[in-house]
Amino acid sequence: MIDNTLITKPSYVAHSMDKLSDIISKMKENKMWTVPVIKDRKLIGLISYKDLLSRRVSLETKAINIMSPSVTVQIDEDINRLIAKFYTTKARVIPVINEKREFIGLVTRESLLSYLLKANEIPENRTAREYMTSPATSIDENDSIARARWLMIRDNISRLPATKEYRLTGIISARDIVDALYSVSGRKRESIMKDEERVMAMPVKEIMKYPVITANGKDSLTDVVEKLLKFRISGMPVMEGDRLSGVISGLDIIKAVAEKMQLSIPIEAKIPQELKSNLEFKANIDDILERYLSKIERLTEVINFKVSFKEEMRSSTGNKKLYTAMVRVTTKIGDYVARDTDWEPVVALKNAVEKIEERILRKLRKIEESNKKGIKAEEA
Known part of the structure; x- marks a missing residue:
């Protein structure tokens, strides 16, 4: 279970119909980087400075129209899972929820670092x-x-x-x-x-x-x-x-x-030896995997993320190879597989993971529409 000392109660919580002008004012006033968005006590998203940086919207815009999906942790999850989620999603804050998805509080990077410092978990003799x-x-x-x-x-x-x-x-x-x-x-x-x-x-x-x-x-x-x-x-x-x-x-x-804690990160990549020896290629692959795992983890919990490459053919001159990248992702809402082929393996991988991301988004939209229909049926 998550230690209570890790959880902070935000000084401000936005509601789904709050205006951006009011939200930004509160963010400045309370020196908040990220604001949780709540509807009927349940967490529905987050608004951060990074979201506002990437797109300019009217100050009259409602919170529900500008918020981003959020990775979350259940109150009964352990510290190792929490650390792994911060690492894989690169989150600034992670909301804590109960089994009904009701908002409890936030774990911030700062509160986690403070906890790890007091627990003597920061690696010694590392610079x-x-x-x-x-x-x-x-x-x-x-x-x-x-x-x-x-x-x-x-x-x-x-x-x-x-x-x-x-x-x-x-x-x-x-x-x-x-x-x-x-x-x-x-x-x-x-x-x-x-x-x-x-x-x-x-x-x-x-x-x-x-x-x-x-x-x-x-x-x-x-x-x-x-x-x-x-x-x-x-x-x-x-x-x-x-x-x-x-x-x-x-x-x-x-x-x-x-x-240091040897936490398991849900990424498995099978890369041909000739590609593995290319340091620039490996750095590009690592960047794509980390970036898209982070994005997908914000949409749904990722259980497994597997990547493999297969050489399909050589060019007529023999100095180029055609690669197929295959991505398999197991999530809380289903399993997804996508492939893409390109002369540049990095491009093939990027296209494949983007297909996975789009399919997950479509599935989440269907789930949301189904939930809305269910609520309307109950109200009727």
């Missing part, structure tokens, strides 16, 4: 240098906010170190961009559109935060966690002297804990 993401995706402080937004969406990240002549000068987050975009409420549509264009064209240095809280490459993971919790930040740049070496986040620490 930031070993677990940071390197090289860091960064941006020049004179580049536009539009480019910063594009990089965040492309790389699925929520912060960017800002530099000037390769020297760290600040940091910009998804929250900074969204706050700037949505600070134009109460104006006419034409004025809002002009202001959006103005904000997107502004240089990053206009809204970035500084000075920047950083870690050193040789800092222990325990020191990193303590700094993240002390300053209430989700991640920070890692420096080697004056040089930006990488970025480390709470998620990287959770990954280290998952490895």
Whole structure:
């Protein structure tokens, strides 16, 4: 059962028909990154700064129309399952629900890291240098906010170190961009559109935060966690002297804990040896698998995720091979299989997992429609 010390009661909960203008105001007021959306005491989704970054919608939009599906944990699940879910879904928060799907509270990355720190589960003698993401995706402080937004969406990240002549000068987050975009409420549509264009064209240095809280490459993971919790930040740049070496986040620490505890992650990939020896290919495959497992886990619980490749033929010149990627996913709502063939195995895999994702979405829509019909029948 999930320890009560892990669960936080959010200071604000949105309801399905709340307006975005009110939600953003409460997010700012309560310094919340993610807000749960509730209907009849049941969790129906989440709204986060990352959602608002990826698409611009009217401040009159209702919560039910902009929320995203959420990965959840049952109150009776164990800590190992919770850690694995954070690791595979890259979630910022995970809502806790009971068997009726009624909302109980949130487990945040911060509350999990605090729990793991007190339990002495942070790996000893491991450093930031070993677990940071390197090289860091960064941006020049004179580049536009539009480019910063594009990089965040492309790389699925929520912060960017800002530099000037390769020297760290600040940091910009998804929250900074969204706050700037949505600070134009109460104006006419034409004025809002002009202001959006103005904000997107502004240089990053206009809204970035500084000075920047950083870690050193040789800092222990325990020191990193303590700094993240002390300053209430989700991640920070890692420096080697004056040089930006990488970025480390709470998620990287959770990954280290998952490895230490040897938690089973539901991914199995059978890759031909000749492809396995290609480090760039392997990195691309790992990125696709982690990204899509994360997306699918937010839709439904994933029990197993298997990938295999088969060589179909060679090109007439013999220097290219045609590959078929096959993906098998076992979930709580059914089993799914998809294949795709391409001269680029990475493209074949991406197309196959996208087919799986679309089929799961179709199944969930059918389930939702069926539930609505059932409710209407009961009311009649």
